[in-house]
Amino acid sequence: MLLKPNAFFxxxxxxxxxxxxxxxxxxxxxxxxxVFSLPIESLTPHPIARLTYQAKSLxxxxxSLSLVGQLKTITVKMNKNGQYQIIDGLSRFFxxxxxxxxxxxxxxxDVDDSDVPLLRSQINIHLPKSWTEKxxxxxxxLKRIGSSQGKKRDLKDILEICEVGNxxxxxxxxxxxxxxxFDINISNSSLRKLMKAYEFxxxxxxxxxxxxxxxxxxxxxxxxxxxxxxxxxxxxTKIIQQELNSLEEIENYHGEVSFKLFNKSCEDILDxxxxxxxxxxxxxxxxxxxxxxxxxxxxxxxxxLGEEKTKEEYIQNLIRIFxxxxxxxxxxxxxxxxxxESYGNGYCLNVTAHLRVEMEKNGWFTIQPIHWNxxxxxxxxxxxxxxxxxxESILHFSLDPGKRFYRDFKIYDRKSDITLSNGxxxxxxxxxxxxxxxxxxKTKVQVFTDFLDSQKIEGIISGATVNKSRLKQIDPNFNxxxxxxxxxxxxxxxxxxxxxxxxxxxxxxxxxxxVLPYQLGRxxxxxxxxxKSIDFSQKHLDHIGEIMLTNEEIINFENDYLNVA
Numbered sequence: 305m306l307l308k309p310n311a312f313f314x315x316x317x318x319x320x321x322x323x324x325x326x327x328x329x330x331x332x333x334x335x336x337x338x339v340f341s342l343p344i345e346s347l348t349p350h351p352i353a354r355l356t357y358q359a360k361s362l363x364x365x366x367x368s369l370s371l372v373g374q375l376k377t378i379t380v381k382m383n384k385n386g387q388y389q390i391i392d393g394l395s396r397f398f399x400x401x402x403x404x405x406x407x408x409x410x411x412x413x414d415v416d417d418s419d420v421p422l423l424r425s426q427i428n429i430h431l432p433k434s435w436t437e438k439x440x441x442x443x444x445x446l447k448r449i450g451s452s453q454g455k456k457r458d459l460k461d462i463l464e465i466c467e468v469g470n471x472x473x474x475x476x477x478x479x480x481x482x483x484x485x486f487d488i489n490i491s492n493s494s495l496r497k498l499m500k501a502y503e504f505x506x507x508x509x510x511x512x513x514x515x516x517x518x519x520x521x522x523x524x525x526x527x528x529x530x531x532x533x534x535x536x537x538x539x540x541t542k543i544i545q546q547e548l549n550s551l552e553e554i555e556n557y558h559g560e561v562s563f564k565l566f567n568k569s570c571e572d573i574l575d576x577x578x579x580x581x582x583x584x585x586x587x588x589x590x591x592x593x594x595x596x597x598x599x600x601x602x603x604x605x606x607x608x609l610g611e612e613k614t615k616e617e618y619i620q621n622l623i624r625i626f627x628x629x630x631x632x633x634x635x636x637x638x639x640x641x642x643x644x645e646s647y648g649n650g651y652c653l654n655v656t657a658h659l660r661v662e663m664e665k666n667g668w669f670t671i672q673p674i675h676w677n678x679x680x681x682x683x684x685x686x687x688x689x690x691x692x693x694x695x696e697s698i699l700h701f702s703l704d705p706g707k708r709f710y711r712d713f714k715i716y717d718r719k720s721d722i723t724l725s726n727g728x729x730x731x732x733x734x735x736x737x738x739x740x741x742x743x744x745x746k747t748k749v750q751v752f753t754d755f756l757d758s759q760k761i762e763g764i765i766s767g768a769t770v771n772k773s774r775l776k777q778i779d780p781n782f783n784x785x786x787x788x789x790x791x792x793x794x795x796x797x798x799x800x801x802x803x804x805x806x807x808x809x810x811x812x813x814x815x816x817x818x819v820l821p822y823q824l825g826r827x828x829x830x831x832x833x834x835x836k837s838i839d840f841s842q843k844h845l846d847h848i849g850e851i852m853l854t855n856e857e858i859i860n861f862e863n864d865y866l867n868v869a
Contacts, residue, residue, distance in 0.1 A: 339377055341407045342388055344400060347380065350389035352420045357394045365399040368485045372445060374400075378410045379427060381420075388412070391420055392427045434522040439502040442482055446499075490528070497532040504535050512538070561804070563818065563828045563845045567838045570810040570831060573628045577829060582632045583709070583805035586796050586817050588642035588788040589625070592618045592655050615646065615653050619662050625810070630667070632808070636709040638800040639668070639701040642676070642788055642817075645693060656697050663701055671700040671708070676792065698792060710800055775814055775840075778847055782840045787814040797821045815841035819848055 349357070368375075378393030388410065390397055400408055415423055479492040488495060501517050517534065520526035526534075566576045590610030609625070612618040629639060646653045660670045676696045702708040775787065793807075801807060803825035809817050812830030814837065822828045822845060830841050 339409050339411055342380070342410045343407055344397070344405060347378070347388050347390055347397060347408065347410070349394055349397070350381070350391050350417075350420060352417065353389075353391055353394055353424065356421075356424075360395065362395060362399040362402065364484045364487070365395055366403055367481065369396070369399055369403060369405070371481075371485065374409050378408050379413060379423070380410045381413050381415055391415075392424055435498060436502065436518045436522055438486060438488070439498060439518075442486060442488075442495075442499065443502065443506070445482060445485065446478065494528050497528050501528070501531045501535055561822065561825055561827050563815075563822055563830070563849075565812065565815075565830045565832075565838050565841050565845070567833070567835045568831050569833050570625045570628055573632055573810070573831065576831075577632045577808070579631045580634050581806060582629075582637060582808045582829070583634055583801045584638050584640070584796060585629055585633060585808045585810065586640040586642075586793050587809050587811045588792075588813070588817065589622060589811050591644045592646040592653070593648065594644065594646060615655050615658060619655070619659050622659065623662055623666050626663070626668075627666070629810070630703060633703065635704060636707045637703070638671075638708055638710070638796065640674075640793075640796045641699045641701065642696060642792060643699060644696040647690075647693070650689065656699065660699060663699075667703060668701040669703070669705045671702055671705065674698040674700060674795065698796075700796075708800070775844075778843050779840055782836065784814050784837065784840070787816050790816045790819045793817045793820050797824055797826060801826055812841055813837050815844050818845065822848055823852055 374396065376393070376396065378396055379391045380388040381391055383389050391413070393408075393410075397408065413423065477492065479495050482488065483490075483492070483495060490498070498521070501521065505513055505515070505518050515534070515538070517526065517531045521528065521531055564576075568576060590608070592610055592612070592615055595610060607613075609621055610618065612621065626639070633639065641659075643656055643659065646655045656673070660673075664670060674697065676698060678694050678696065775782070775784070797807065797820060801821070804827070806827045806829065807818065807821045808829045808831070809815065810831045812818065812832040813834075815828075815830050818828040818830055818841075828845070830838070830845075832838050832841070
């Protein structure tokens with residue numbers, strides 16, 4: 305069966321100036337010149353054209369002529385005998401003959417034979433065509449033959465209809481046909497990525513068109529792979545923009561939250577807490593050789609935690625206490641430990657560094673240390689002969705860094721467009737500076753670092769130690785030696801848990817570290833070996849339960865600290 309030439313493309317497409325100057329033999333149109341359909345038997349090669357013609361495979365031309373029809377005119381002149389001599393387009397003529405085509409579209413010129421070589425040179429000088437212009441033709445072509453990945457048997461049907469002979473081994477799907485017809489010298493996968501970028505921009509709204517991906521590809525300032533990644537990231541970002549942010553989750557969370565308190569040691573945790581049920585643990589254990597807790601501590605065979613003779617004993621006791629957490633923490637859980645550095649004999653004991661090393665030996669991975677800069681550190685005497693210590697650490701651990709739950713705290717401005725911004729182009733790769741421009745998506749978004757900045761944190765949590773007067777309002781008779789400030793739990797809570805999750809403090813004390821998670825819709829559990837601390841925590845969290853944040857207060861919190869700039 306012979307497919308009629310031009311069966312897919314209309315005459316309008318044939319004469320459209322939009323389709324000029326493609327680089328392949330069949331795909332350069334001549335505009336603003338009258339076109340005639342001439343019988344093939346009336347055409348013959350011009351002697352000069354025949355002399356310079358170099359025979360070549362006609363496969364791609366036959367394929368193109370059969371699938372999309374003739375898109376480039378043949379240039380001819382009439383000789384004295386009334387016969388049309390072909391000046392340019394011999395390959396198209398020979399391919400049309402093999403396909404038994406009856407006519408060819410031609411433009412007739414009136415030139416002397418002496419001017420034929422110059423005319424042939426002028427006709428065959430083509431300006432490079434941009435990818436955008438090429439892909440317009442490819443897009444139309446794929447619509448006609450189907451844009452899905454064709455199997456070989458599907459292609460066989462197409463090629464048999466075209467009557468172009470045996471299927472070459474290199475033609476495995478429709479994109480092979482496209483590359484052959486349009487003489488595109490990139491891989492199929494790159495061509496697919498290009499088409500996705502083209503269709504993304506062609507069918508997109510003003511925001512998408514504003515990215516200018518195809519223009520940057522045409523200008524060679526953006527690679528095909530980079531454009532594809534930016535397209536994918538744009539689509540992902542638009543989805544994320546519509547998702548509830550951390551505060552909106554709280555506003556929309558209607559589940560019940562609760563607190564539980566146990567006068568127990570962490571070593572007995574499995575008696576009261578189910579395995580694989582805790583999303584995050586945050587705690588502030590006694591520091592090494594800095595405090596003595598005189599009342600209410602459950603007696604054990606050794607000294608109080610923090611009163612060991614050596615830092616090695618202290619660290620091993622912490623490792624032993626943390627061991628049961630491996631059972632109760634979920635696989636994606638996180639552990640945060642607030643700890644201060646200790647000093648002895650005039651120098652730093654490096655307790656925090658040694659703790660991190662020993663924790664890693666015990667199966668924990670250090671995600672990062674977060675630094676707490678105390679604005680009102682404890683006064684010390686002048687005899688220490690060093691700067692007054694004003695920082696503590698919040699060590700972030702995980703049992704499986706790849707599975708741990710974490711999300712950047714982001715609030716998107718959903719009314720603002722996503723744009724492209726220039727990145728640096730001074731990256732060194734394989735010892736060479738990469739000159740290629742880099743682009744990244746730019747969204748109006750308030751990330752957690754902005755929140756930290758608004759809190760005067762700027763990479764280090766800054767804040768005062770606990771004002772005990774607030775705690776005295778709950779119970780004037782209770783005194784805890786070293787309660788942790790409640791704001792230390794904000795970052796861990798918002799970045800590693802969701803509303804309805806469970807947070808555990810194994811050194812609860814006053815339960816200060818559980819107050820904000822409880823108010824932000826998390827279930828909280830507190831353990832402490834001191835029964836007086838547990839009694840106080842009960843009063844504390846009961847009081848918090850009476851003044852839980854309303855949705856309006858949470859929204860105000862968002863407006864105060866997390867507004868998009």
